[in-house]
Amino acid sequence: MEHTDRRLDLESALRELNDRDRSIVILWAQGYTQQEIAKEYGVNQSTVGRWISDSLHILGDSKAFNDEGTM
Numbered sequence: 001m002e003h004t005d006r007r008l009d010l011e012s013a014l015r016e017l018n019d020r021d022r023s024i025v026i027l028w029a030q031g032y033t034q035q036e037i038a039k040e041y042g043v044n045q046s047t048v049g050r051w052i053s054d055s056l057h058i059l060g061d062s063k064a065f066n067d068e069g070t071m
Contacts, residue, residue, distance in 0.1 A: 013059050021055045028052055 014022050020041075027037050034048040041048065 010059075016058055017055050021051055021058075024048065024051050025055045025059070 014025070017025065024037055024041070027040075028034070034045045034052065038045045038048045
């Protein structure tokens with residue numbers, strides 16, 4: 001799959017997430033820690049961890065990932 005196609009598939013997959021989860025996944029992918037994200041959202045770190053895990057599960061089920069679950 002070409003780079004452009006992967007980007008479009010990832011953008012499409014991200015649209016499957018609600019606004020909060022999409023923002024959190026983007027922050028996490030940019031290198032923010034779960035603790036930093038938790039502070040920003042006023043929740044504890046384990047809540048952020050669960051949100052990220054749930055979001056990655058949704059993204060993993062999308063066409064943006066190949067059969068091995070990688071880009």
